[in-house]
Amino acid sequence: MSALEPDARAWLEAQGFAVTNETPWIEALTHGSFNGAGGEATDYQRLEFLGDRVLGLSVASWLYRAGDGPEGKLSQRLNALVSGATCARIARNIDLPAHIRLGKQARDDGGADSDKILGDVMEALIGACFIENGFDAAQRMVYRLWTRELEGDVGKAKHPKSALQEWAAGNKRAVPHYEVVERSGPDHAARFTVRVSVRNVGEAEASASSKGEAERLAAKAFLEEYG
Structure with missing residues (x-):
């Protein structure tokens, strides 16, 4: 597998991600359409699966501790806070689109601005953080990136x-x-x-x-x- 691009590594570290082993971070940033010089085909899907669970548990824990609302209200806020749209919005806030590894056709088709891809890669980065640094570090990262959403009104209004x-x-x-x-x-x-x-x-x-x-x-x- 190719090395992590220097600007991508600098960007990750600037966001607070601690990069030691580059492999999970490369996977997290790689869309299935991308083929590097080494012909690697590994993409972010497995890490997205993992990051989705880490994100959900982190947000659910925060909501439980933050208030005494009924289960229905907590579920409503949880669903909104971990939604693909919210993940994509946070991805844009930290300039993630510039660092996703996409094939030429996928990039030409607007893949770098796709809510689906951005949301998936955001979750994959959380998964990579969990693999590299453990749950506590991944949870802290979620809380830092999601601060505005957690402390704001996302999910409070009825769907x-x-x-x-x-x-x-x-x-x-x-x-x-x-x-x-x-x-x-x-x-x-x-x-x-x-x-x-x-x-x-x-x-x-x-x-x-x-x-x-x-x-x-x-x-x-x-x-x-x-x-």
């Missing part, structure tokens, strides 16, 4: 899909119906357009880089129009 369902029930309307009306772009930079409708009321559409986010935005748009 638009839940709010829309409650609105429909409260107004004796049919259950909201969601459908994907368009999917465009390659898998690593897909774009989904979702339509939500409530019979005898109306409909709204929204687009995003994931089906779930498009559904959320469509529900939000519906409530703004008809709620």
Whole structure:
């Protein structure tokens, strides 16, 4: 496997990641479309799997200690704080897009700005931190990077899909119906357009880089129009 690029290593260390063995960090920054000089095919997926669990446990622990809200409210905030959209936003905040190893086609297709890829790589970096430095160090890193989100209002408001369902029930309307009306772009930079409708009321559409986010935005748009 090739060596970690000097600027990538300097960037990682500037973010607070302690790099000793370069291998997990190279893997964390490598998309499946990338083929280096050595022909390596290892990518971030296994580390993403691990980092997702480390992130979830770290955030859940913080929420438990931070307040006495009911389980439902804690779950609502947890889901928002560890979502792909939040991970991608934090990735952009620390200039991660510039350091992802992508194949030419994936980069040309906008892979470096894909919420899906950015969120996955952010989780993979947390996984690499866990492998290199243990859970406590990875948890501290999560708390540092997620400070604004943890101390802010992310996830405190009711999810638009839940709010829309409650609105429909409260107004004796049919259950909201969601459908994907368009999917465009390659898998690593897909774009989904979702339509939500409530019979005898109306409909709204929204687009995003994931089906779930498009559904959320469509529900939000519906409530703004008809709620």
